[in-house]
Amino acid sequence: QVQLVESGGGLVQAGDSLRLSCAGSGRTFSIYTIGWFRQAPGKEREFVAGISWTGGLTSYADSVKGRFTISRDNGKNTVYLQMNSLKPEDTAVYYCAASSRIVSTLKRDYDDWGQGTQVTVSS
Numbered sequence: 001q002v003q004l005v006e007s008g009g010g011l012v013q014a015g016d017s018l019r020l021s022c023a024g025s026g027r028t029f030s031i032y033t034i035g036w037f038r039q040a041p042g043k044e045r046e047f048v049a050g051i052s053w054t055g056g057l058t059s060y061a062d063s064v065k066g067r068f069t070i071s072r073d074n075g076k077n078t079v080y081l082q083m084n085s086l087k088p089e090d091t092a093v094y095y096c097a098a099s100s101r102i103v104s105t106l107k108r109d110y111d112d113w114g115q116g117t118q119v120t121v122s123s
Contacts, residue, residue, distance in 0.1 A: 002026045002098045002112050009094060009117030012086055020081040020117060022096030030074035033099040035110055036081045038092035038119075045095070049081060050103040059103045064090075086121045093118050 008020040022034060035050040049070040050059045058070055064083075072079040079096060094117050097110035104110070 002029055002032060004096050004098060004112060004114035006094060006096050006114045006117040009119045011120045011122065014087055014121055014123050016086050016121070017082070017084045018086065018119060020083065020094055020096075020119070022079040022081075022114060024077045024079075024098065026077075029077040029098075031100075033101060033103050034070075034072065034079040035097050035099065035104070036070060036079075036094060037097060037107065037110075038090075038094045039116075040092040043092075045107055047105040047107075048094070050105070051079060052103050057103050059105065061105075083119070086119075088121050088123045091119060091121050 003025040005023045031053050033052055036048040037045050038048050039045040048061050051070045051072050055072050067085045069082040096114045098112040099110045101109050
């Protein structure tokens with residue numbers, strides 16, 4: 001099991017950038033796939049981006065390709081989500097999650113979740 005804490009959310013205007021961080025505890029953090037998901041009010045939680053434990057494999061939702069970049073620093077037990085050209089439809093609570101499987105877009109493949117960080121993009 002790994003404990004995850006997200007940070008970096010906030011209120012920004014359309015076109016701005018934010019960088020979210022997902023800090024993990026435990027010596028085994030580096031062996032986990034980490035995914036970012038988001039949930040807007042009244043909507044299902046959806047996959048945003050994922051990264052393998054080496055960082056060599058990444059995956060993105062079509063809605064964020066070219067705007068968001070996921071990366072990780074295993075020495076710091078941290079995964080980042082750089083979000084550029086933000087849009088009002090990116091407004092949601094963003095969660096990071098850990099999986100012992102390869103990068104997956106499915107919520108059920110992730111075992112441990114953080115508490116989330118709010119991102120609000122105004123038009």
